[in-house]
Amino acid sequence: MTEKKTSKMISIVLDKMAFPLFMFVTGVIAVFESIRLTEKYVDGDWLSGPSSFMMILGLIILAICFIETVKSVFQIRSDLKKLNDTVATRENEEKSDEEKGYIKDMIISFAMVLVYIFIIRYTGFALATVIYLAANLMLLKNPVLRVVLTVVVILALLLWGAPAMGISLPRGFLGF
Amino acid sequence: MDWILNGFQQVFTVQNILISLLGCFLGNLVGVLPGLGPTASVSLLFPFMLKLPPLSILLCLGAVYYGAMYGGSITSVLLNIPGEVASVPTAMDGYPLAKQGRAGSTLLICALSSFFGCMVALVLLAFFAPALGRFALSFGPFEYFGLMFFSLACASGLSGKSVTKSLFMAFFGILLSMVGCDSQTSAFRLTFGSFRLLQGFDSIPIVVGLFGITEVLSGIKENVTTVSEGESKYARVWPTKRELKLSAGAAARGAAIGSSLGILPGLTPSSCTFIAYSLNQKLSVEKDKIGHGAIEGCACAEAANNSAAMAGFIPLLALGIPTGPVLAIVLAALIIQGVVPGPLMFTVNIDLTGAVIAGFFIGNIIMLIMNIPLIRFWVKIAYLPYKWLAPIILFLCVLGTLVIRYATFDLWVMMVFGALGFLAKEKDIPITPFVLGLILGKSIETYFRQAAVMGFEKIVHHPISIVALVGGLALLVIFQIFKEKVHD
Numbered sequence: 001m002t003e004k005k006t007s008k009m010i011s012i013v014l015d016k017m018a019f020p021l022f023m024f025v026t027g028v029i030a031v032f033e034s035i036r037l038t039e040k041y042v043d044g045d046w047l048s049g050p051s052s053f054m055m056i057l058g059l060i061i062l063a064i065c066f067i068e069t070v071k072s073v074f075q076i077r078s079d080l081k082k083l084n085d086t087v088a089t090r091e092n093e094e095k096s097d098e099e100k101g102y103i104k105d106m107i108i109s110f111a112m113v114l115v116y117i118f119i120i121r122y123t124g125f126a127l128a129t130v131i132y133l134a135a136n137l138m139l140l141k142n143p144v145l146r147v148v149l150t151v152v153v154i155l156a157l158l159l160w161g162a163p164a165m166g167i168s169l170p171r172g173f174l175g176f
Numbered sequence: 177m178d179w180i181l182n183g184f185q186q187v188f189t190v191q192n193i194l195i196s197l198l199g200c201f202l203g204n205l206v207g208v209l210p211g212l213g214p215t216a217s218v219s220l221l222f223p224f225m226l227k228l229p230p231l232s233i234l235l236c237l238g239a240v241y242y243g244a245m246y247g248g249s250i251t252s253v254l255l256n257i258p259g260e261v262a263s264v265p266t267a268m269d270g271y272p273l274a275k276q277g278r279a280g281s282t283l284l285i286c287a288l289s290s291f292f293g294c295m296v297a298l299v300l301l302a303f304f305a306p307a308l309g310r311f312a313l314s315f316g317p318f319e320y321f322g323l324m325f326f327s328l329a330c331a332s333g334l335s336g337k338s339v340t341k342s343l344f345m346a347f348f349g350i351l352l353s354m355v356g357c358d359s360q361t362s363a364f365r366l367t368f369g370s371f372r373l374l375q376g377f378d379s380i381p382i383v384v385g386l387f388g389i390t391e392v393l394s395g396i397k398e399n400v401t402t403v404s405e406g407e408s409k410y411a412r413v414w415p416t417k418r419e420l421k422l423s424a425g426a427a428a429r430g431a432a433i434g435s436s437l438g439i440l441p442g443l444t445p446s447s448c449t450f451i452a453y454s455l456n457q458k459l460s461v462e463k464d465k466i467g468h469g470a471i472e473g474c475a476c477a478e479a480a481n482n483s484a485a486m487a488g489f490i491p492l493l494a495l496g497i498p499t500g501p502v503l504a505i506v507l508a509a510l511i512i513q514g515v516v517p518g519p520l521m522f523t524v525n526i527d528l529t530g531a532v533i534a535g536f537f538i539g540n541i542i543m544l545i546m547n548i549p550l551i552r553f554w555v556k557i558a559y560l561p562y563k564w565l566a567p568i569i570l571f572l573c574v575l576g577t578l579v580i581r582y583a584t585f586d587l588w589v590m591m592v593f594g595a596l597g598f599l600a601k602e603k604d605i606p607i608t609p610f611v612l613g614l615i616l617g618k619s620i621e622t623y624f625r626q627a628a629v630m631g632f633e634k635i636v637h638h639p640i641s642i643v644a645l646v647g648g649l650a651l652l653v654i655f656q657i658f659k660e661k662v663h664d
Binding site for chain 2: 014019023026029030033037040041045047048049050051052053054057060061064065067068071099102103105106109110113114115116119120124129133136137138140141142150154166167168169170
């Protein structure tokens, strides 16, 4: 129970502080890049140079980050207080289990597109598309006939439709 | 008005009419699909249009935009599935009417109200935009910087729950637009020694990632499903005299509110629709029925929605300032084609502007004629299973991004922004200010630097700039206070 509570506390802190952290990193990058540009490229008027606007943006972002951090700290405190009073119900847990399945599908679909993009240069666009579509349609539990028909129609469009429209797609080791 | 007549002459070609027809059809098709709204429709389809000439791009994007909006209203009425936020009021009144067997007449009223709203905004566009464009000829860097800041401030103030987060997103968008080689000094900015970043980020993969990939990921996660055949009945298609009378007044109110508010940056058609809908509730004849099946509610919402969407073209064409993400995409497409919207659209490019207005007019007529017999077909499309559509939409995102410049790097950018967009959506962080910042970023920095060369002390001679800057800051403060009160 204590371990579960600690992990929830950590997730609350991470959840609230992730965006301010992202803001901080963005602001710092803008300010440091602006300093680098000023040293390298600016001789005369700083304001009309390539670094001034970036510096202003960076400083405003850091100011916004400060406001957001303060807000997040207050929110974390109130959320942690609430956590002590909350008792997770069995119903909620079951619901989240059901949702976990969809989240898993989503993550795998996203990963499949990443693999799809990665293999385009080796297999060519048409073959990569066939592999990707078949795999993702199967993952989302489409009937086999629907998968086959979809893949065949899209492959035909890519092999004959795209060249007819003047679209040239990357070819792979099989020559298409 | 000769320029408008010339526009009609230019547009009346087989190619342009076919493009408008295709745009309406594709917009409707994507608009009725579950989980995809107008922004996702436009971002998904516009990479495929970039090989067309500027006039065709504008006609097609415009047709996709209002086609997708109308597509959302079909699913709202028949299936109680609003494709986008702006269609929620239509669903609230349209679905109960459909259940009473009045789906046919409701859809016809929706189509007529959408058409009426678009026409009102087009008349405004034809008469008001040239005047605004002529006035803007006297604008310099100070005025443009002020107006762009005002636009970003409005978008940040109106989007999301937190003004500070929205403002950060706008600034983050501007920062990303700075990546690459500076055009004035050839300085490499934010490239971190990467050869690929020298050209900067192309806006298309980012937009496709943020709207296309994000929407599909959310759809899979939320297990978007299409409902089984509902009990919606068509029965009578033609509305009664009383329905027409009630709808005419409501549509007029919706069009007036939508077209006047739609000009303002940051006020998306969704916001305008809700404002018009709630005002109409107070003024309508059947007040008690609103929200439970009143034809007035549908007419007002549809007229406001479409007139606001069309009115957004006024600041876009006259000043080069988009009011929302869809128009930011249109702006990006035009810039890629070498057409820079602004006052010159009413002098140098007057032929193009006239043709665009005429094209939108014809496109709306095409949509009205096309949709009435196709309603049953759109319903069938809406029943397509999402688990089949999702991988196909993801494939279209990859194909659309790849064909722009055949760079695999763009595909990775699309995926990164797809993931970031998804996280932003999950955490209620608005994307609209980011897109506006990204598209306006280069211009806003250029105007800032030009103003710096002229000397910032000269701002006192530019009252419009002062008003816009102070107004923008005031809006941010007001929205921050207002949102905190609402939150409390």
